[in-house]
Amino acid sequence: MTARPESLAPLLARAQLWRGNQQASVRTQSTGHPGLDALLPGGGWPVGALSEVLIPRLGCGELQLLMPWLIRLTQAGGRVALLRPPLLPYAPAFAQSGVVLSRLLVVNPENEEAAQWACEQSLRSGGFSAVLAWPGRIANQALRKLQLAAEAGDACGILYRNRSSLSEASPAALRLELKDGPERLSVMVHKCRGGMPGRRWQQAA
Numbered sequence: 001m002t003a004r005p006e007s008l009a010p011l012l013a014r015a016q017l018w019r020g021n022q023q024a025s026v027r028t029q030s031t032g033h034p035g036l037d038a039l040l041p042g043g044g045w046p047v048g049a050l051s052e053v054l055i056p057r058l059g060c061g062e063l064q065l066l067m068p069w070l071i072r073l074t075q076a077g078g079r080v081a082l083l084r085p086p087l088l089p090y091a092p093a094f095a096q097s098g099v100v101l102s103r104l105l106v107v108n109p110e111n112e113e114a115a116q117w118a119c120e121q122s123l124r125s126g127g128f129s130a131v132l133a134w135p136g137r138i139a140n141q142a143l144r145k146l147q148l149a150a151e152a153g154d155a156c157g158i159l160y161r162n163r164s165s166l167s168e169a170s171p172a173a174l175r176l177e178l179k180d181g182p183e184r185l186s187v188m189v190h191k192c193r194g195g196m197p198g199r200r201w202q203q204a205a
Contacts, residue, residue, distance in 0.1 A: 026173075026194055029129075029156060032068020033203065036187060040174065041195035045069065045130075048154045049173035050147040054163040054190070056180040058086050062160055065178060065185055066132070067097060074100035078129030081122045082106045084115040086134055112136045116146075123149035123157050130156040140169060147171045166190060 026049075028042035037043040045051055055062050070080060080103060082089060088106070095101050107122075109115040112135065119133045123146060131150075135142075138161075150157040163177055175191035185203040189195075 029069060029073065031066075032072060033065075033185075033201070035204070036201045039189055039192075039195075039199045039201055041192055045156045045158070046173045046193070047156055048151045049193070050143070050150050050157040050159065050171065051174040052159045052161055052165070052170060052172045052176070054161055054166060054175060054177040056163050056178070060178060060180050061185055062178060063089075065187070066158065067099075070104075070130070071098040073129055074103040077103065079103050079105065079127060081128045081131045083119050083122065083131065083133040084108055084135070085132075112138075116142050119157070120145055120149045122153075123155045124153045126153045126155070128153070128155055130158065132158045132160070134160045140171070144171050147173075 026042040027047040028040070028044035029047060030037050030044040031040070053062055053065065074080060075098065082104065085106065085108075089104075091101055094104065105128075107118055109118050115133065116135055116138060119131060119135065122128050122131045138159075143159075146157055146159070149155075159172070166175075166177065170191070172191065173193040175189075177188040177190055179186040179188060184205060187201045189197050189199050189201075191197050
């Protein structure tokens with residue numbers, strides 16, 4: 001059965017569907033890295049959507065990648081939640097970099113189930129501009145709930161997952177792999193809703 005064109009209009013308007021011959025119109029927040037922004041539809045992290053940063057190991061620069069964005073976001077009055085970070089963020093270093101600590105909330109639920117619930121509620125609440133989470137193993141159904149919550153709360157959801165998750169399907173609008181290597185950040189775009197995957201960005205020396 002073929003969908004009638006008029007029935008697709010609401011989906012196109014909400015950027016939940018795009019035509020094969022054009023990029024989707026998406027609202028974004030700049031990553032703070034101009035070269036990376038140039039590779040992403042709309043020029044940054046999608047708003048009202050889930051993004052995944054796939055990492056080879058903890059401590060490979062996963063927070064460094066987001067730091068320019070977090071600085072600008074908190075200085076503009078946005079609130080950011082960090083859910084179950086594997087290491088306690090070092091507040092003096094955040095403050096020295098320019099992050100407004102009063103706009104940052106760190107939550108450490110006791111287990112993965114509680115962490116996923118807290119992530120969903122934070123995204124859905126509308127009280128946070130961004131929610132960063134380290135969910136561990138997570139089912140596709142739970143990912144879909146987080147994607148819907150990000151849409152409902154108009155928030156940027158960032159999930160840090162192991163790069164082994166690349167073999168699994170995901171409803172996330174954006175999937176970036178952070179490469180392990182030299183001190184400079186290096187990112188491969190594996191999925192970007194409304195854009196072209198398979199491109200790579202490396203931080204200038």
